[in-house]
Amino acid sequence: MTSFLNKKILGHVLFWAVLLIYFMSVSWPYETNKIFLFESVFFKLILQIILAYAIIKIGIPYLLNANRKLVFFSSCLVLIYILFISYSIYKAYILIPSYPDEFSYRPPFILADRFTNWPAYIGSIPEYLFPTVILVIFNYYKKQKETAILLEKKRTSELNALKNQLNPHFLFNTLNNLYVLALKKSDKTPEVIAKLSEILDYILYQCKDKYVLLKNEVALLHNYVDLEEVRYGNRVKVSFNKDITNDAKIAPLLLLTFLENAFKHGVSQEINSARIDIYIQGDVQNIEFRIVNTKPAISEKNHNDNREAIGFKNIKKQLELLYPDSYILDVNNERDLYSVNLKITSNAL
Incomplete structure (x- = not known):
């Protein structure tokens, strides 16, 4: 049992490590400061991890599978909005003061505007949900395989x-x-x-x-x-x-x-x-x-x-x-x- 749990945990750690490398590789050619790139990508990855396990461990079993679809989708949107604002606060109070040169050539960042910037929020939904979708698909096929083995x-x-x-x-x-x-x-x-x-x-x-x-x-x-x-x-x-x-x-x-x-x-x-x-x-x-x-x-x-x-x-x-x-x-x-x-x-x- 312990060995199984260790393999399961190791699999999840490996999954998120691969995603971290992938997200960094996307912006790697365009960012000269690699430490800044790592900090910004890593913090957003933490938010994606929170969203993924909240949906998989709580939302799907207790809301979606209980036929409370409206509550499920509403909760997902609210949680993504909270994460969207969390990253905006992190950016305003951590990233910008720590790396002013990286934002000198970017448009001015106004935190108050982010609370009502609905186009930016809607545009961020696929990015936050991307790892969750992969995990849900993976878990689905895994359960299908386990079900097939049990049926056999x-x-x-x-x-x-x-x-x-x-x-x-x-x-x-x-x-x-x-x-x-x-x-x-x-x-x-x-x-x-x-x-x-x-x-x-x-x-x-x-x-x-x-x-x-x-x-x-x-x-x-x-x-x-x-x-x-x-x-x-x-x-x-x-x-x-x-x-x-x-x-x-x-x-x-x-x-x-x-x-x-x-x-x-x-x-x-x-x-x-x-x-x-x-x-x-x-x-x-x-x-x-x-x-x-x-x-x-x-x-x-x-x-x-x-x-x-x-x-x-x-x-x-x-x-x-x-x-x-x-x-x-x-x-x-x-x-x-x-x-x-x-x-x-x-x-x-």
Whole structure:
């Protein structure tokens, strides 16, 4: 905390030092007495510092942000007038007596006239406000940057929370499948364990990045299909068509939830034969994922069920966070078919 404050103070000191050098450089070729130049510029800089921090620390937070705009602008004008008169008094009682030669060729300076010299006062406003405007702009962009960082951290936290909800949900379903096979003492149990091991390796070690290769996500889906086919056997027929490039990327675990739901709602309650059709097309510019599954007759009783399971809600939240305004998700819940069509546009990839 102390280090941060020191850096902040040092930054402000450096800012005003640069301004002092700048203001002196403007008149440097025209003033022979450099000490006089420094004193006049330095005193005006002190007045500018007073104005800047009065506006930034008091005026903006307590007046402008409180929607008291008239009071804010009136206060600024009054304060600038006070500073304008202060510099006039400093000039009359300090600068002119100390450096009479520097004013010998200048027009006579009458202090009383300065109190009502409105053109000179109005003309001095931009000069006094110049450093304040720079600081306000700098603070604005700094706060915008800090806000962006906080929003990114918030979004990352939300995504991690959603993933933590999704992964146990997937693992619970897979382990349940393995449990059923173990009870049956199936010869396919080692195959399922191997597939589950591949899936766990992918989830634990390869899904840490914000985006992963689409081909790896497709491999995950293939492993999941293999596990479910072991469980359901001839009760399900899965067609898997893909057309993807090696460099296509997508957020990890996005597509798995749709596949889980297809098996859960389209196969688990089907007593006859179910069908799932999967199509994935993807390149560096666009990704399209489509999955269609048949619905068992028992689902007719729940035809209006929108299937907003936990996993499905999570996937919609992730899409909003990862691809805002850059995706299209169409869900069709028909009498005997359920389909999902996801398109991610090029500006999000």
